[in-house]
Amino acid sequence: xxxxxxxxFIMAAVAIGTAAGMVIxxxxxxxxxxxxxxxxxxxxxxxxxxxxxxxxxxxTVYAGSIMVLFLFVIMLLGVERMPDSANLRWLPVVAIPLLxxxxxxxxxTFFNRMGSLAGAADVSSTFGAPNEIGALLFTQYTLPFxxxxxxxxxxxxxxxxxxxxxxxxxxxxxxAARLAADASSKKDVPAxxxxx
Amino acid sequence: MVPVTYYLALSAVMFMIGILGxxxxxxxxxxxxSLELMFNASNLAFVTFARMHxxxxxxxxxxxxxxxxxxxxxxxxxxxxxxxxxxxxxxMDKLNSMKG
Numbered sequence: 001x002x003x004x005x006x007x008x009f010i011m012a013a014v015a016i017g018t019a020a021g022m023v024i025x026x027x028x029x030x031x032x033x034x035x036x037x038x039x040x041x042x043x044x045x046x047x048x049x050x051x052x053x054x055x056x057x058x059x060t061v062y063a064g065s066i067m068v069l070f071l072f073v074i075m076l077l078g079v080e081r082m083p084d085s086a087n088l089r090w091l092p093v094v095a096i097p098l099l100x101x102x103x104x105x106x107x108x109t110f111f112n113r114m115g116s117l118a119g120a121a122d123v124s125s126t127f128g129a130p131n132e133i134g135a136l137l138f139t140q141y142t143l144p145f146x147x148x149x150x151x152x153x154x155x156x157x158x159x160x161x162x163x164x165x166x167x168x169x170x171x172x173x174x175x176a177a178r179l180a181a182d183a184s185s186k187k188d189v190p191a192x193x194x195x196x
Numbered sequence: 197m198v199p200v201t202y203y204l205a206l207s208a209v210m211f212m213i214g215i216l217g218x219x220x221x222x223x224x225x226x227x228x229x230s231l232e233l234m235f236n237a238s239n240l241a242f243v244t245f246a247r248m249h250x251x252x253x254x255x256x257x258x259x260x261x262x263x264x265x266x267x268x269x270x271x272x273x274x275x276x277x278x279x280x281x282x283x284x285x286x287x288m289d290k291l292n293s294m295k296g
Contacts, residue, residue, distance in 0.1 A: 004198060005198050008203075016209055016213070019210050019233055020213055022230070022233065023217035023220065023221065028225055031229055042240055045206075046240075049203065049243050049247045051243045051255050051258075053255070054258050054259065054262075057259065058239075061262050065266065066266055066269045069269060070273070077225075077277070077286065079225060091219070091220055092220050102215075103212055106212075110201060120200045128255055137256060137259070148263045151263070151267050152266075155266075155268070155270045155271055158271050162271070162274035162277075162278055163277055
């Protein structure tokens with residue numbers, strides 16, 4: 001494909017730029033927006049790599065559900081209005097050089113063990129198509145698939161229980177009031193005149 | 197044609213930026229978002245390997261990682277909301293006590 005390297009480099013620049021913007025930005029909502037753009041860019045990279053199902057899953061699940069969840073929580077907590085007190089001074093000074101060292105080690109490993117610099121081999125036009133992934137998911141990877149269903153069920157139940165507010169419900173309050181009234185009325189009635 | 201190693205390098209750089217976010221930022225939500233960035237970087241590596249070897253196993257792995265990440269984000273955000281309700285802060289430096 002003639003124009004492909006340019007597309008890759010533009011996508012890569014946008015991906016790295018938005019990732020850095022997410023980490024650097026002081027406003028939490030801006031960070032979430034940067035991350036949405038990063039996810040969309042990575043989805044386009046998946047398309048170039050021949051994974052159309054994964055690319056659309058990325059947009060639906062990551063950019064469309066997870067980031068919306070993040071934005072809801074940011075809105076609920078009112079985080080962007082919180083004052084941002086001073087950071088620990090030495091933390092970025094230590095973290096960034098250490099990361100530079102890690103990146104240098106990774107770069108050296110890449111250049112020493114890179115192998116041929118050929119592009120990826122051409123694949124069939126149905127590579128990564130939903131029916132092929134579905135065929136694998138339901139035959140060879142059925143057990144992890146079913147376990148993933150159980151994981152999702154557990155997550156739903158756990159999230160509902162965790163997010164449930166802690167105030168007593170109206171029914172509990174009515175029951176407590178009724179028990180208190182019964183206890184006080186039993187104290188008033190003399191012992192011989194009690195009726196059930 | 198772009199060598200597939202460039203995709204792996206991009207995945208490594210995104211992973212580093214994610215680690216940087218987890219180390220430097222104190223806002224719990226931004227730390228969580230940096231975790232998602234790290235997940236994405238590893239997903240990119242998986243898809244690249246799937247393309248390199250011509251098999252779909254890498255993409256199946258990405259499918260499972262995405263599903264489990266979605267479940268984890270749901271629980272994690274519920275936990276953050278709960279922490280905010282009791283401690284009234286989500287600043288990591290102030291969440292330094294396991295009590296209460």
